[in-house]
Amino acid sequence: MSAVKLNDITISYDDIGHGEDVLVLLHGHPFDRSMWRPQCDALGGKRWRLIVPDLRGYGESTVTPSTTTLDMLAHDVAALLDHLGIDAAVIGGLSMGGQIVMAFCHLYPQRVRGVVLAATFPQAETDDGKQVRNTMADRLLRDGMEGYAAEVLPRMVAPRTLAARPDIAAHVLGMMRGAHPIGAAAALRGRAERPCYDAVLSALPVPALIVVGDEDAFTTRADAERMHTLITGSTLVWMPGVGHMPNLEHADAFNAALESFLLTFGSAPT
Template identity: 40%
Template sequence: MTVQLYARDVGSGTPLVLLHAFPLSSAMWLNQREGLAARFRVITPDLRGFGGSILGDDEPSIDEMADDVARLFRRLGVARAVVGGLSMGGFVAMALCRRHPDLVMGVVLADTRAGEDSPEIRAARLAQAERLENEGTVRVLLDEVLPHLVGPTTFRQRALVYGRVRGLVQATPARAAAWAQRAMAARGESFETLRTLKVPALVMVGAEDTLATEADARAMADTIPNAELLVIARAGHLCAVEQPDLFNQAVAEFTAAIARMTG
């Protein structure tokens, strides 16, 4: 079935579409909407099943999620945009580059990986999906995923940020989280997509990220023909939430440079 994504759409100028991490929603981009909407049109969709978007009955698939985003572009009248994705949102952004390259004028890949899951990670995702479906709650995410979402600096020094992330995880529908885990477990690698990327890329990673490491980020940046790599200090897996000012500054400079090139 065709899923129509709910999206917040603020500001004007060059469109900047930001795709959220698992297991959060577009609410994670609050600081980006506030910090970037004065210069760009910031569009933050809820990926299917999360936030205000329905799940639908399709088989779990990152490609399906990318097609949802492509339909959103058409619905909002966006011809091309700078597309940013963090974590799961990065998987979707890379799938969008592969399936709908004409929509992408630049790509931001934050705290994500181009490689497919190891057998261990895939098994853990599927086990979590089982528990999510059987228990009908997100307890397994609070136990097993939340501890890895922020870095030790945030955990120790930014209690409000950690509390906000915990709240977003708690608000996640269990069925959507299970679907997304199955979609991520089934995805292939994206290095071939990155190798043939014809647009500029900004690869970012939190220095304290243990889920998508600096080595993962470097592997992506080394593969993309036109990429810059930025390591954000004192941030873990959610660098945009943990260090929003540094993230926003980098994305603003990158997007403004693309706007000048294409304008």
């Protein structure tokens, strides 16, 4: 684990491998960088260098109050890449992490070699959704993460995962319980303000991998097809029996799709 102060906060991150080709992986809410452990184990030491941060407000990074927008999180990622001397990368994310990827593509299109969008969607938040997110933020600040984590676990992973893989369920539950309520609440308020990213996706000139589970309680088949249609030449992987955490619930299939996607890239530009 490494840490660096940037944008007036400290970002903790893993920097794995030494290849010229860089893959950045961004976790979802309310998780931390440990959710990408199976991908780090599978790709570590191979051609790709992996940069896996704890986002502002999560894990071992600085917790900031009030509102943390997707743009703020994208700026943090850019600052981390600057610190590491990385001009461009393939950037991937799950759920909120995928929406940060979209924000990054909007703000820093020249730094994006490709994208991985897992269990996410590009639509702006609805009025009802804004109210729900802000109400939940108030609840987390008042009551903490414990009740929320237990309540939402059955929506984060598929029923068969809960039954057959208690280790995965425990990992997901532990990340949620361990999240700081101030950081989680700030991110919820920020996501309530998110714009529609359809135009960003339709303008993407780079390869894209989209991965969605067919038992995802948050991302629908229509969402997946929407992104696939918007991004010319994208690859859509639909994973049966998988919920909102495809990289953990079916790590072997996810890793195979990711490695196949990464094989399409030539060496990083010099």
